[in-house]
Structure formats: structure tokens, C-alpha cells
Amino acid sequence: MNIFVAYDTLVSMRSNEKNARELTALYEISKLLGSSLNLKQNLHGVMRVLAEYLDMKRGTVALRSDGDVSIMVAHGMSHEEVKRGRYRLGEGIIGRVAKLGIPMVVPNVGEEPLFLNKTGARKEVNKENIAFLCVPIKFKHEVLGVVSVDRLFEGKGISFEDDVRLLKIIASLIAQSVKLHKNVEEEREAILTEKEHLRQQLKGKYRVENMIGQSDRMQEVFETIHRVAPSRANILLLGESGTGKELVARAVHYMSPREKGSFIKFNCASIPEGLLESELFGHEKGAFTGAMFLRKGRFELANGGTIFLDEIGDLPVTLQPKILRVLQEKEFERVGGDKTIKVDIRLIAATSRNLEELVAAGQFREDLYYRLNVIPVYLPSLRERREDIPPLVEHFLRKYNEENGRAVGVDREVLNVFLNYEWPGNVRELENTIERLVVMARGSTIASGELPITMRDSSVRAKYGSPLKDALPSAIEDIEKTKIAHALEQTGWVQARAARLLGI
Numbered sequence: 001m002n003i004f005v006a007y008d009t010l011v012s013m014r015s016n017e018k019n020a021r022e023l024t025a026l027y028e029i030s031k032l033l034g035s036s037l038n039l040k041q042n043l044h045g046v047m048r049v050l051a052e053y054l055d056m057k058r059g060t061v062a063l064r065s066d067g068d069v070s071i072m073v074a075h076g077m078s079h080e081e082v083k084r085g086r087y088r089l090g091e092g093i094i095g096r097v098a099k100l101g102i103p104m105v106v107p108n109v110g111e112e113p114l115f116l117n118k119t120g121a122r123k124e125v126n127k128e129n130i131a132f133l134c135v136p137i138k139f140k141h142e143v144l145g146v147v148s149v150d151r152l153f154e155g156k157g158i159s160f161e162d163d164v165r166l167l168k169i170i171a172s173l174i175a176q177s178v179k180l181h182k183n184v185e186e187e188r189e190a191i192l193t194e195k196e197h198l199r200q201q202l203k204g205k206y207r208v209e210n211m212i213g214q215s216d217r218m219q220e221v222f223e224t225i226h227r228v229a230p231s232r233a234n235i236l237l238l239g240e241s242g243t244g245k246e247l248v249a250r251a252v253h254y255m256s257p258r259e260k261g262s263f264i265k266f267n268c269a270s271i272p273e274g275l276l277e278s279e280l281f282g283h284e285k286g287a288f289t290g291a292m293f294l295r296k297g298r299f300e301l302a303n304g305g306t307i308f309l310d311e312i313g314d315l316p317v318t319l320q321p322k323i324l325r326v327l328q329e330k331e332f333e334r335v336g337g338d339k340t341i342k343v344d345i346r347l348i349a350a351t352s353r354n355l356e357e358l359v360a361a362g363q364f365r366e367d368l369y370y371r372l373n374v375i376p377v378y379l380p381s382l383r384e385r386r387e388d389i390p391p392l393v394e395h396f397l398r399k400y401n402e403e404n405g406r407a408v409g410v411d412r413e414v415l416n417v418f419l420n421y422e423w424p425g426n427v428r429e430l431e432n433t434i435e436r437l438v439v440m441a442r443g444s445t446i447a448s449g450e451l452p453i454t455m456r457d458s459s460v461r462a463k464y465g466s467p468l469k470d471a472l473p474s475a476i477e478d479i480e481k482t483k484i485a486h487a488l489e490q491t492g493w494v495q496a497r498a499a500r501l502l503g504i
Helices: 003-033 039-053 079-083 092-100 161-205 216-228 245-254 273-281 320-329 355-360 366-372 386-404 412-420 426-440 453-464 467-490 495-502
Strands: 056-065 068-075 086-088 104-106 130-139 142-152 235-238 263-267 306-310 331-333 340-342 346-351 375-378
Touching: 003 039, 003 161, 039 056, 039 068, 039 161, 056 092, 056 130, 068 079, 068 092, 068 142, 086 092, 092 104, 092 130, 092 142, 130 161, 142 161, 216 245, 216 375, 235 245, 245 263, 245 306, 245 346, 273 320, 320 331, 320 366, 355 366, 386 412, 386 426, 467 495
Parallel strands: 235 346, 235 375, 263 306, 306 346
Antiparallel strands: 056 068, 056 142, 068 086, 104 130, 130 142, 331 340
């Protein structure tokens, strides 16, 4: 065989082998960068691939942050050496590449004054055989950082053109991953900021200072809230529907050490009995027909926070022992599961029913009642605190005027109607009434004629008595008086004869 042909064949084989290794490295790197959102872990994997396939002595990925560029991951360096790898833009080779956005090659680090070796990683005596290759990590026109590698070589006049070309491709792959990571982190930070903002808003909205009530009865409620909120005790809220039990429950949560935990509310009367257990305790996949996936229940979702069970008096007797177990043992099992789940919760229950009567009737467990009734808080009805009606009216007027772009007020006569009305729906009914009046108001002041007819009739009854209930007996009484007086006149005012005449 001709020696030149043999040499060409050998060169071709080595070239093919090198190309194959490069393609394999690129394939492995692309897989690594798309494997997860853990950027640091992925970049460590990239460094390992470069060392394994491309004979890299050591390598780093450094990312820009403001006016600095710092090594994020490295191969062939200690933790202390990596910590020292921090450069100002324009400082050293890494700083220059990060600032200018162009690749740089140092054929021999021992002969390059710009090579600072700030990390102290290159301790070899014979430094003249170390080449340093550094390329920018660029996304479009933005320089995100740099990739650098050390290569060992022998002899002079070595070309690093192919190595730089390959590193530029790898840097391009890294740039997409870094940019994606930055976008995800920015979105995550925005979500966390918004979450904290909303949490602070809710905390402000439901703090006692923002609950309207200047009456003595409500001041007693506020004092109780302040005293019990920091504790771990269970609370039972009692009172008619619409008195603000959920508002109080939220205020207790946001004033407690659990304020950063979840506040989970659940109405025990809103779900059919057959679904209640699954809603409260969750279910395993396949636990029953239609259970296509595992689902966490309300108690599990409230772990570390507060669960508010409204209308606890409507809880079926069959489920009450499981609620009692959660309160006593802080544990339960999902429907269809045998794994015991531990939870740390605070329970606030509420009811508009008389639980003592339900206990006496056997419809509510006595032991559960006493477990819930650690701290009872009674919320008075609106008719029991009529002095709170004017500030409540003012509050709801301001709220719904802002929502509807109106500037509506009420006259004195309407306010008097509100003060004399019984409000069977309590504060909730007052709020709904104000919203309806603001939306439907014809002018800038709501007149009594615009009130609901039931409210107007109630006002008339309060002032004059019921026209149907009171007027008829009065008319009958007048007729009787007239007839009796006429009979007495006819009988000479002898009562016995007048009675016989009238047939009474």
C-alpha cells in the first residue's frame, strides 16, 4: 500500500472517530439540558460529558449577574477554587469574553499575562502545555455567561479552531437552557410576590380592625378573637346564618402563627352525604367507581394551616367519629387507602343549629361536641346590634359605589327603615340589599320607595301596626260597641234585657 494512501486513511479514520465523539457529546448534552429545570445539576452533567468525550482537563460555566460574572459549576476544581472564580466584566479572560461577547483562546496559559488564574486551580509546574478556550454563552444578542475549558497539548502550532467551533455549539445549547431557567425563575418570583401580596391583602382584609362593629356585643367578639387567635385551641362559632362566621374564622387564621399556612373552608351541608368522606379525607385511585386518580381531601390540604367547617351540625353521624379521630390523634386514612396520614391542623367549626339539642336527640356525638366546643364564640344577629347598621350601610355603599362607578347615598327615612327592619338574613342580607339598591338607583339618593316591598311593609307595620292584622279587629270592635249602645238605649240601660236582645 502506498504510504501516502495509508496516512490519508489513518487521518480519515481519526477524523471520523473524532466526529463521532463530538456528535455523541452533543447528543448527551442536549439530553441533559432538557432533562429537568435544575440548571445547576444539568450543567454539572454537561461538564462531565465534556471531560469524558472531549479530553477536557477542567472546565467551567460562569454566569453574568449585574456587573460580575461568577463560576456556577466546574469540573476538575475544588469547592474553594470555584468560590474564588468571580470576575468583574472585562477582568481577565473570562471577564473580557463576558463583556465583549467574542471567543478567546490562550494557546499557552503560562505565557499569557491576561490569564489571572484567580481560582488557583492550575498548579502544574509545566504550565506551557495548557491551552485555555473561552466562548460566550449568548442568547440572541444577550451575553448570559461564558464556557471555558482547559486542554492539554503537545508541541507547537496547534490549531484550536475545531474545539472553538464545538464549544460555540455547546454554549448555544446552554444559552437556551439558561434563558429558560431565568424566565421560569422570574415567573416563579412574580408568582411568589403576588402570593405574598395577596396574603398580606387577605391578612389586612380579615383582621379584626377591619371588621365593622362598634356595639358592645361585637366588641366582646373582637376581644375573644384577640385572645384565642395565637393559641392552638379549636373554636366553635355559633350564630344565625349571615352573621359573619367565615369572616371571623379567617380573622382568627390570619392573626395566628398559622397565617402562612392554608385556610381551607368547607360547608358540610353543601355536599351529598355519599361524597362527604372523599371530600374531607380524599381517596386513592380506584377506591370507587369514577376515582380515576388520587385526590387529597380538605384535611390534608389544610396541613400546617386552618380548616373551617361550616354548618358542622349537618355532618352525618357516620362521619363524626372520623372527625373526632382527626381532632384527637391528628391522623386519618384516605378512602380506599390503608396508609395513615398525619396532619397538623387547627379546626374552626361553625353552626347555626343548636348542637346541645342535636346531642340530646342523638343526632350529634357528645364527645365530638365537647371536643369542638373548647372555645365557643357567639356572633349576635344584626337585630341584636342595631347600632352597627349605620357604619355597615356606609361601608357597603362605599364598596358597591366603587364597583359600579356610582355615587349613591341613602336618605334619613331609608336609614330609619333599615334600623327598624328585623334583618332575618343578617349582615349578608344587608349587603345584598345595598348592592341591589346601588345598582338600581334612579338618582344620587336612594328613597324609601325604591326599597324592596317586604321591607316597606315591615316599616309600615313597625310604625302603624299591620293594616290587615290590626284594622279588621278594630272595625269589628267599633261595630260591637255601636250595637251594644243601641240595645242598651232600647232596654232602658238594663244590661240583662240588652244581652237577651242581642242574643249574648
